[in-house]
Amino acid sequence: DQQVKQNSPSLSVQEGRISILNCDYTNSMFDYFLWYKKYPAEGPTFLISISSIKDKNEDGRFTVFLNKSAKHLSLHIVPSQPGDSAVYFCAASRELYSGGGADGLTFGKGTHLIIQP
Amino acid sequence: DTGVSQDPRHKITKRGQNVTFRCDPISEHNRLYWYRQTLGQGPEFLTYFQNEAQLEKSRLLSDRFSAERPKGSFSTLEIQRTEQGDSAMYLCASSLASGGQLLDLAKNIQYFGAGTRLSVL
Numbered sequence: 256d257q258q259v260k261q262n263s264p265s266l267s268v269q270e271g272r273i274s275i276l277n278c279d280y281t282n283s284m285f286d287y288f289l290w291y292k293k294y295p296a297e298g299p300t301f302l303i304s305i306s307s308i309k310d311k312n313e314d315g316r317f318t319v320f321l322n323k324s325a326k327h328l329s330l331h332i333v334p335s336q337p338g339d340s341a342v343y344f345c346a347a348s349r350e351l352y353s354g355g356g357a358d359g360l361t362f363g364k365g366t367h368l369i370i371q372p
Numbered sequence: 373d374t375g376v377s378q379d380p381r382h383k384i385t386k387r388g389q390n391v392t393f394r395c396d397p398i399s400e401h402n403r404l405y406w407y408r409q410t411l412g413q414g415p416e417f418l419t420y421f422q423n424e425a426q427l428e429k430s431r432l433l434s435d436r437f438s439a440e441r442p443k444g445s446f447s448t449l450e451i452q453r454t455e456q457g458d459s460a461m462y463l464c465a466s467s468l469a470s471g472g473q474l475l476d477l478a479k480n481i482q483y484f485g486a487g488t489r490l491s492v493l
Contacts, residue, residue: 289481296485298376298463299415344414344484350480359428360407360482362414 259347261363269371273326274332276366278345281326285347289360290319290330293342302343303330306350332368340370374398376485378464384491385454388418392450393488395439399462404447405482407463408432415463421447422469446481454492 260279268274276290286307292300304326305312305319312319318331332339346360377396385391397404402423407415418437423444428456433439436454441447451458465482 287480291484296486298378298465298486299482302402304481346414346479359420359430360409360415361417363427364412364414 256281257346257363258285259363260289261343261345261362263366264364265367265369267364267369268335270337273367274330274335274339274369274370276330276343276345276368278328278330278333279326280328280347282347282349282361283326284349285361287348287350288319289346289348290317291344291346291362292339293365296363304356307370313339328340330340335368335370336371340368342367376466376483378462378465378485378488380488381486382489382491384493388453390450390452391454391490392448393462393464393490394448395464395485396446397464398483399445401466401468401469401483402444402452403469403482404441405465405467406447406449407411407465409461409463409486410459420451431435441470451490454490458487459490461489463487476488 258281289304290302292302293299303314303317303319305321310321321328342365344365345363348360379394399402404421406418409415417430418433419439421441424441436452465484467482
């Protein structure tokens with residue numbers, strides 16, 4: 256039973272346009288969400304996070320939106336750049352329930368973003 | 373570079389052999405996590421340490437797996453009697469505890485190492 260789902264295995268976007276990556280979750284106890292970016296042969300790199308008390312968090316070109324009622328979050332990258340080509344993972348945790356992330360992060364399967372010149 | 377360091381980067385072993393991996397977390401981080409990632413999947417949580425105490429284990433961590441963090445700094449993950457199904461990328465992450473307050477979660481970001489890729493022949 257996948258608790259975090261990324262339904263698009265891949266996404267192709269033209270350079271300069273907006274990239275929108277989606278993530279759905281089923282566990283209503285998740286209260287903290289993160290996006291990681293992964294290049295081949297490297298570990299996941301933290302991008303941006305959001306807690307359940309917010310519905311938006313912005314950091315430069317990256318914005319994460321959280322819709323708790325729909326159990327849905329999305330990552331917007333604008334403008335998209337060639338260096339953004341990577342696999343993006345959505346992750347969630349139960350911070351308050353577990354006393355601070357003690358049961359680890361639950362990841363989706365990832366979306367491979369390809370930025371075309 | 374003061375990020376999370378894992379050694380070795382690659383390990384090839386024969387079925388039935390024991391293997392041990394090492395993780396050095398970011399120096400001031402008190403939490404250390406192990407994950408496993410197989411092809412086409414996201415990382416899956418295995419176990420977690422707060423300082424030297426192992427506080428949580430996933431059901432994925434069979435009794436052939438053991439992890440230690442003896443002095444609350446580096447950690448080792450040992451797999452005994454390896455099986456072909458153990459072939460995966462083993463990732464280590466570390467974070468700094470913030471007490472679980474939703475307003476202060478910037479410190480709960482987990483930073484990952486590059487991983488150890490295990491191939492069991």
